[in-house]
Amino acid sequence: MAIFQGKSKRSPSGGRNVTHRGKKKFELGRDPTETRIGKKKLRKIRTCGGNEKLRLALGNKINLVNPADNKASKLEILNVVENQANPNYVRRNIITKGAIVETEIGKAKVTSRPGQDGVINGVLIVNE
Numbered sequence: 001m002a003i004f005q006g007k008s009k010r011s012p013s014g015g016r017n018v019t020h021r022g023k024k025k026f027e028l029g030r031d032p033t034e035t036r037i038g039k040k041k042l043r044k045i046r047t048c049g050g051n052e053k054l055r056l057a058l059g060n061k062i063n064l065v066n067p068a069d070n071k072a073s074k075l076e077i078l079n080v081v082e083n084q085a086n087p088n089y090v091r092r093n094i095i096t097k098g099a100i101v102e103t104e105i106g107k108a109k110v111t112s113r114p115g116q117d118g119v120i121n122g123v124l125i126v127n128e
Helices: none
Strands: 033-038 039-044 054-057 061-066 073-084 099-105 106-110 120-124
Touching: 033 073, 061 099, 061 106
Parallel strands: 033 054, 061 120
Antiparallel strands: 039 054, 061 073, 073 099, 099 106, 106 120
């Protein structure tokens, strides 16, 4: 069954809304891309206007910025330590924006949206 992102048939109070038209193609949603740790695998999605969106299905590298010296490096992701989006994502090693991942030089916070951007960017967490 398709995911519908249009207006509901019910109002917030529970009353019935009378629709003036049917469902439209641009109101169609998709299942979330749950980016896991593994060899890089991208999915191309056709979006509105014929544009393309790259979704990262699997990824094991992170573009990491060190705030101390402002240098960027590409490092291996070892595992997911914390994910505020969903506690079950930690067990399943799913990476979303805001997730804390373990790298070779320490923990990093993911700043990009891998399911939307097709890349994992992050900032090194400095322990003070």
